[in-house]
Amino acid sequence: MNFKVFCATIKKGIQIRIRAYPVSFMVGCILTSFYTILGSYLMYHYFFLGQLSESFELNARTTDYMSYAIVGSLMYQFIVRTCLNVSRTLITELREGTLESLMLAPFKRTSYFLGNMTMQTVLTIGETAVAAVIGIAFGFRISDFNLYHFIVAISLSLYGFFGLSLMLGCVMLYTRDTYISQNTLFAIIFLVCGITFPKEALPYCLQLFGNVIPVTDAVTLMRASLLGGLTDSEFLYLGLQEFILGTIYIVAGMPLMKHVEHIALEQMEG
Amino acid sequence: MIEVQNLQKIYNVKRRQSFFKSYKESIEAVKDISMKIEAGQIVGLLGINGAGKTTTIKMLTTLIEPTSGTYSFDGINAIENPSFVKNKINMIAGGERMIYWRLTAYENLWYYGQLYGIDNNTLKNRIESLLQMVGLEDKANLPVETFSKGMKQRLQIARGMINDPKYIFLDEPTIGLDAVVTKELHDEIRKLSKVREKGILLTSHYLAEVEELCDYIYLVNKGELVVEGTKKDLTEYVYNRKQYCFSVQGMDENIIMRLHNYLISLDIDVEIVQQDDRAIITSKFELSSALAQFAIKENLIIKELYEIEPSLEQAVIKLSQQICREAESIA
Numbered sequence: 001m002n003f004k005v006f007c008a009t010i011k012k013g014i015q016i017r018i019r020a021y022p023v024s025f026m027v028g029c030i031l032t033s034f035y036t037i038l039g040s041y042l043m044y045h046y047f048f049l050g051q052l053s054e055s056f057e058l059n060a061r062t063t064d065y066m067s068y069a070i071v072g073s074l075m076y077q078f079i080v081r082t083c084l085n086v087s088r089t090l091i092t093e094l095r096e097g098t099l100e101s102l103m104l105a106p107f108k109r110t111s112y113f114l115g116n117m118t119m120q121t122v123l124t125i126g127e128t129a130v131a132a133v134i135g136i137a138f139g140f141r142i143s144d145f146n147l148y149h150f151i152v153a154i155s156l157s158l159y160g161f162f163g164l165s166l167m168l169g170c171v172m173l174y175t176r177d178t179y180i181s182q183n184t185l186f187a188i189i190f191l192v193c194g195i196t197f198p199k200e201a202l203p204y205c206l207q208l209f210g211n212v213i214p215v216t217d218a219v220t221l222m223r224a225s226l227l228g229g230l231t232d233s234e235f236l237y238l239g240l241q242e243f244i245l246g247t248i249y250i251v252a253g254m255p256l257m258k259h260v261e262h263i264a265l266e267q268m269e270g
Numbered sequence: 271m272i273e274v275q276n277l278q279k280i281y282n283v284k285r286r287q288s289f290f291k292s293y294k295e296s297i298e299a300v301k302d303i304s305m306k307i308e309a310g311q312i313v314g315l316l317g318i319n320g321a322g323k324t325t326t327i328k329m330l331t332t333l334i335e336p337t338s339g340t341y342s343f344d345g346i347n348a349i350e351n352p353s354f355v356k357n358k359i360n361m362i363a364g365g366e367r368m369i370y371w372r373l374t375a376y377e378n379l380w381y382y383g384q385l386y387g388i389d390n391n392t393l394k395n396r397i398e399s400l401l402q403m404v405g406l407e408d409k410a411n412l413p414v415e416t417f418s419k420g421m422k423q424r425l426q427i428a429r430g431m432i433n434d435p436k437y438i439f440l441d442e443p444t445i446g447l448d449a450v451v452t453k454e455l456h457d458e459i460r461k462l463s464k465v466r467e468k469g470i471l472l473t474s475h476y477l478a479e480v481e482e483l484c485d486y487i488y489l490v491n492k493g494e495l496v497v498e499g500t501k502k503d504l505t506e507y508v509y510n511r512k513q514y515c516f517s518v519q520g521m522d523e524n525i526i527m528r529l530h531n532y533l534i535s536l537d538i539d540v541e542i543v544q545q546d547d548r549a550i551i552t553s554k555f556e557l558s559s560a561l562a563q564f565a566i567k568e569n570l571i572i573k574e575l576y577e578i579e580p581s582l583e584q585a586v587i588k589l590s591q592q593i594c595r596e597a598e599s600i601a
């Protein structure tokens with residue numbers, strides 16, 4: 001870990017972000033939050049209202065569907081914004097012509113990625129907080145808050161999302177695509193990771209698929225820390241699972257990223 | 271000292287034929303290049319577009335690995351120690367890449383300085399002196415987006431100096447710049463080498479640029495060295511050199527030897543190479559009538575006698591002169 005690179009990357013990210021679109025940045029942030037909440041509200045009123053079955057209550061561990069969906073949506077917004085921007089960093093450097101000058105410097109990539117992740121997390125936490133406040137107007141209630149669980153849930157989520165961003169970043173840099181890969185991933189996450197409905201409602205094979213994405217457990221953990229519904233041992237078990245999954249993604253992602261960087265530099269003409 | 275030997279680079283590329291079909295292709299961008307760069311020296315790599323200059327520079331900067339060949343950097347195997355090399359080199363490319371447009375000049379240099387782990391006080395002083403060196407001290411806090419091409423290029427030079435490198439690689443640094451800015455840049459480059467003792471490798475497709483700046487020149491074409499030498503060597507090579515193909519019935523080594531003895535009285539530096547039953551003669555002088563006389567005197571029947579068209583390498587040079595002239599007429 002190189003602290004200089006870490007801090008400088010955070011600073012650079014914020015400078016670029018703010019200089020690029022200060023107004024649209026703020027407006028965009030608030031609008032995204034609003035739409036996210038509105039989405040879960042509409043989903044609730046037009047699809048689920050009065051039709052929540054016993055099996056939902058059993059799997060969701062709560063009867064407050066609105067809060068259930070809002071926590072899911074907030075997490076989803078958080079993943080989309082974080083993953084998206086973190087995985088895009090290298091391909092953005094490539095497109096803006098700074099990848100080579102970056103790679104000319106003999107620094108450790110981990111600090112660079114962690115810097116970007118931290119910068120993005122700080123920005124997204126701000127956005128998510130705004131969204132949470134909007135959510136309250138739509139009926140979001142924190143019914144069973146547990147601070148320790150919350151801290152564990154946040155840390156493990158970030159850990160898992162970092163791994164996921166690395167992987168997505170590899171795919172993006174390798175395919176030189178930022179559109180198809182990211183949107184496919186986000187659609188899959190929305191479908192199989194228990195964002196607005198319990199994943200148990202899905203066919204078994206899709207559930208398995210959801211289990212290997214380090215988002216499913218993160219969402220469940222976060223929900224439990226805000227709305228309750230999990231015993232301590234269940235929480236611990238899921239937490240461990242999320243930690244292992246995140247570790248696998250990071251351990252595989254770092255060398256893979258190095259390899260993909262290599263390929264990207266080889267493919268660069270001129 | 272930087273020394274590379276028999277550098278080769280093959281790119282393996284996948285080409286898409288249709289949506290479903292793709293095929294693999296190998297492109298030998300650099301076939302065989304050997305060169306040396308010493309501190310305080312400006313070395314030129316001259317060649318037309320596609321000659322393999324950028325690929326060579328990328329190998330020297332360890333951005334890509336050579337397919338084969340050796341690379342010794344101050345006595346250390348550079349291919350196995352890229353971090354060691356990276357600390358002591360930097361690269362400046364033509365065009366407007368390699369700097370963040372959304373950051374200011376100062377912020378750019380500061381960020382790159384952090385990547386090299388330079389301590390903050392040293393960095394602050396270095397940035398100030400670099401900005402002064404490239405004449406951007408009063409533009410330090412403006413975003414790069416607002417800069418002209420020449421200003422961006424000068425900022426890139428400052429960026430390329432941020433880690434106080436021992437060797438600097440310049441890949442067509444004056445491309446797209448007008449004559450006045452080009453001249454300023456040439457002065458900067460010369461200062462880097464003569465005042466600051468940097469070893470510099472400069473690529474260009476302008477003969478005039480290389481001639482003006484470089485102490486030693488390598489001419490490359492299709493990934494191979496064609497000729498190398500000082501400016502004087504190269505000028506002689508290009509301007510005062512004729513080649514003849516001469517062949518007679520019953521050509522053998524004996525005849526070649528007698529031919530050599532005969533021609534050496536006309537040109538002491540004459541070179542004769544035997545290729546099958548032909549002699550390829552290289553000389554500064556017009557020798558066709560002398561060759562004919564030699565055949566008559568020796569009673570030989572001439573099969574072939576002609577002046578060889580300016581060879582590929584000469585074509586390269588002619589072309590680069592032409593490009594240069596065009597560039598001057600635009601500027």
Ligand SMILES: Nc1ncnc2c1ncn2[C@@H]1O[C@H](COP(=O)(O)OP(=O)(O)O)[C@@H](O)[C@H]1O
Binds near residue numbers: 266317325
């Ligand atoms: N990344 C790459 N992948 C495949 N072919 C490449 C790549 N880079 C360069 N080439 C090819 O290699 C040759 C040499 O290119 P380059 O080194 O860029 O030449 P120059 O800098 O002298 O113009 C060209 O034919 C070019 O098309």
Ligand SMILES: [Mg+2]
Binds near residue numbers: 270323324325441442
């Ligand atoms: Mg080039």
